[in-house]
Amino acid sequence: MYYLASIVADLPVLVAQALLTAVLVYGMTNMRDGVLSARFVVFCAAILQLxxxxxxLVTFIANVVPHEGAAGMVAIIANNFFWYYQGYMCPAPLIPRFLQWLNFVSYFKRLYEALAINEFAGRPLDCEPSHLCRWANGSELLVEYGWDQARSPWMLLAQSFVFLGLFHACALTCMLFLNFETGGGVEEAQRCRAHPSDDDGIVSVPMVAEKNEDAVVDRAAHLPILTVESLCYSIGNRTLLTDVSLFAQPGMLVALMGASGAGKTTLLDVLAGRKNTGAVTGRVRVNGSDRDRLDFRRACAFVEQFDALPSFCTVREVVECSAELRLPPDIDDRSRRAIVDDVLGTLGLLRWQDLMATDLGGALRKKVSIALELAAIRNGAGFLFCDEATTGLDAPAALDVVDSLVAVSRHTPVFCTIHQPSSQILDRFNWILLLRPGGAQAYFGPTALLDDFCRRAGYPGRDPDENLAEYALRTVCAEAPARNVHPNPVPAPDVVVPSAPAARRRRPGRVSSLTTFRVLLRRRFRCELRDTTYLSTRFLCLLVFSCMVGFMFLHLPYTYDGIVARIACCFAIVNNLAWAQQAKISYIVNERPCYYRELALGMYGETSYYLASALAETPFLMAQAVCLGVPAYLLAGLSLSSPATPLLYLATLWLSAEASCSTISLITALSPNAVVAFAILSAVYTMYAAFGFLLVYSAMPVFTLGFYYASFFRWALFANVSGEMLAIGDVSVDCNDSGLASGTCTDSILQTFGIVPDQQWMYIAGLVAVGIAYRALAIVALKAIKHIKR
Structure with missing residues (x-):
């Protein structure tokens, strides 16, 4: 039922987009008899069926391939197989006999044949017979492509229902019998957590510090103390926090509680200096001095409610990366490793340090999120802020996480929003702050004194069996007290303002741009290399597709059809390599939470992140170009007259892959989610493919030339075709297959496409320029557009 419901739910969208496409295309291209004709109905039916x-087909592939990126790659390759063997790229009579079955099983074939018969059967063509227009009427064109004009378009459309039923049946079968929800790593981690060994306990901070006396910075020299007086926060005319006063020092684990919408997370964000909208009033001091927002944010550890961890990185690598990018540059490698060991030991993560962080269970993932934040502040004064640290965890896991926070609070003040904690968990918090709806402070003080505060304030008595947290939410957080009792029963400690030299000594430093780039490059390269499922699927699909394209254009002759087929072969390779990068969209969108978290913490800038990602994927793009280009090049019999020709061919393919990645990065940076990005990419790449190959230069309207020059498809295709034509040189092309006298018809073909072989290097320069332009625009988009606002 779920599968049928999803199909029905998609129908309105599919019908709407098909009809819109049909009306626009049929009307704008002046197709046969216009939109008020029976032929238009056939066109609409074919587009809808397509x-x-x-x-x-996509649903079937999504249900049979477990990896999102790999599924996207398989979908692209499978669709390209069907599309390239439909009979347009290479007419059916010219496809080698042993590959004719691919033409037969292509679902595009019958739909394309129906459209061609609908448009050309018996239609006179307004052109004089020449090398490039050899047909007096549409029927002759259909015969050349191997299509029988006597066949009914409706019969061909009816035959295509076989593919529709087959793909749906396969998709449903896979959904019923395949289950990719493997919990291996998670379940193992949870089992080990439930039965820890002797060395899995929480390592106390003094113990670790004693082992690394020469490495870990002495924390006692400058303990962090935060004082807040009359803090208010508003957005426009709406007040979210009202007159909040509190303090925090080492040894304090503060629970922020209140009813839903009371402003717990808002207060946490304001205290941590993470709000970039609204107005904040009141006084916030750190060690007696007014808070410097930038320095304070770099000295804060903030753990968000939902864990955002980088993919394909071990627990140690995640923590080390945070330490490398956020600790002051004067800390050497040995000290940094000691700090990482200290953090992992404090949180009991040493046993899990070599496991992939994203494969861990909920409690361990939360500890990793805490660890990577603590690693950035263990060199000196700092504060830890946790938003709903126990959300989504069962009772033992939640208690495990809170016990870790208790260990951390011995030397670092900890604030943690929490919602209806159990009595066991609440007992771990030695301080508590209660908020009423509207952000008004109701109580701040030791948890042990909350009962006495409620009695003095005139609240009803608490049943001994009632959870203190539930009682506080029911009474203190819900209504004003009967008597005016100050919500802060304990005054803030007296704080001695540190001397100027000490303040300067503790001021967080910034890591150099070169170090930041190096760390990001290493992490991104690891991610690419460790994603073995996607990596192997990608290269296997490219290799298979390259062989199939090479066989389709096997040993191209020096004839009219051979020259046209060479251009089609070059386009097929460039087109597929460009589309193969679309899986990058899913990766970018999935990494956004981690990217925005690290960006907000000042770990790096948009430019460093983007350039490191681009450089890390360069070796893999080169390998893709070789994997896709070499088999097809050799099988098709393209020129080997000079070693420079195939090498320049492969270099152009690599540059086209780089340009494709830059285009996808730009589109994804502009898009709020993957669905929008895929939709835009499909439209853009369809236009780019049309302007340069599917629509020849001589037929382009003047106002569309912008797409022609912006299309990296066109620059790459023209560069490779130019190289092939220059390598062929003065070889005489036999034009007898066109029904005309023998001669050299190469120039006429190239002129129609607008290709000038002598301008090969200009085409390559244009490809480089387009790629650089798209990368520059992607960086600008990353800086200007943030899809997560605080």
């Missing part, structure tokens, strides 16, 4: 079958 949408249905394409949706079924």
């Amino acid at each position: 949408s249905f079958i394409g949706r079924a």
